[in-house]
Amino acid sequence: MNILVAEDEADIRRLIRLHLEDRAYRIFEAKDGVEALELFQQQELNLAILDVMMPRLDGFNLLREIRRKSHIPVIFLTARNEEMDKVLGLGLGADDYLVKPFSQAELVARVEAQLRRRHVYDSPQEAAEEMIEYRSLRLHLKECKLYMAGEWVPLPAKEYKLLALLMRNPNRIFTKKQLYEQVWEDEYCYDDNTLMVTVSRLRNKIEPDAKNPDYILLQRGLGYMFRRED
Numbered sequence: 001m002n003i004l005v006a007e008d009e010a011d012i013r014r015l016i017r018l019h020l021e022d023r024a025y026r027i028f029e030a031k032d033g034v035e036a037l038e039l040f041q042q043q044e045l046n047l048a049i050l051d052v053m054m055p056r057l058d059g060f061n062l063l064r065e066i067r068r069k070s071h072i073p074v075i076f077l078t079a080r081n082e083e084m085d086k087v088l089g090l091g092l093g094a095d096d097y098l099v100k101p102f103s104q105a106e107l108v109a110r111v112e113a114q115l116r117r118r119h120v121y122d123s124p125q126e127a128a129e130e131m132i133e134y135r136s137l138r139l140h141l142k143e144c145k146l147y148m149a150g151e152w153v154p155l156p157a158k159e160y161k162l163l164a165l166l167m168r169n170p171n172r173i174f175t176k177k178q179l180y181e182q183v184w185e186d187e188y189c190y191d192d193n194t195l196m197v198t199v200s201r202l203r204n205k206i207e208p209d210a211k212n213p214d215y216i217l218l219q220r221g222l223g224y225m226f227r228r229e230d
Helices: 008-021 035-043 059-067 083-092 103-122 124-128 157-168 176-184 190-204
Strands: 002-007 025-029 047-051 074-078 098-100 131-134 136-142 146-149 151-153 216-219 223-226
Touching: 002 008, 002 035, 008 083, 008 103, 008 176, 047 059, 047 103, 047 223, 059 074, 074 190, 083 098, 083 176, 083 190, 098 103, 103 124, 136 157, 146 157, 146 190, 151 190, 157 176, 157 190, 157 223, 176 190, 176 223, 190 216
Parallel strands: 002 025, 002 047, 047 074, 074 098
Antiparallel strands: 131 136, 136 146, 146 151, 216 223
């Protein structure tokens, strides 16, 4: 397994590399965002660990570039603890978030959890389903891509996972708890605003009229569903 570690503090990079190499992972180190982007473009990576505050290209903008081409798991490392930074990172498609200082054992555990989830997510059962199509929407599950009226619509990882879950289960209502468990792989850590922002951004991309959604509907007091009329 190949892991990118993008962190401008050499001591932190070294500690992360040593602990992950003990688990037989191959580590690619970058001291800033531009160097990390070059490694991402050159190497076949399975996961990325990104510092938020890096020279030349910060973690948020680096994640935007990664999500243009890949849905590999991404874990943010940051000295910040503001709620909006966390919401922004998760909204852009980050899979996890660790605030410095953190224990190396916790980081390793989170890395392995993300890789396990990715393995399940890419299981043969899902790979057997190649495409879900409804009206102008066409979701390619093997490619992890959405097309609308034949045009590719780039989606951050969480928006893609949310849409895939709903489209694979049309007309089924998912509670907020179920969505957090299956999309964010968490029961309670993220507030309602995170889900609302993700749904809103997704609607703006796929709905003919985002103010009067036709696909992703909120059933008040219950949860969200993808309405399909066949």
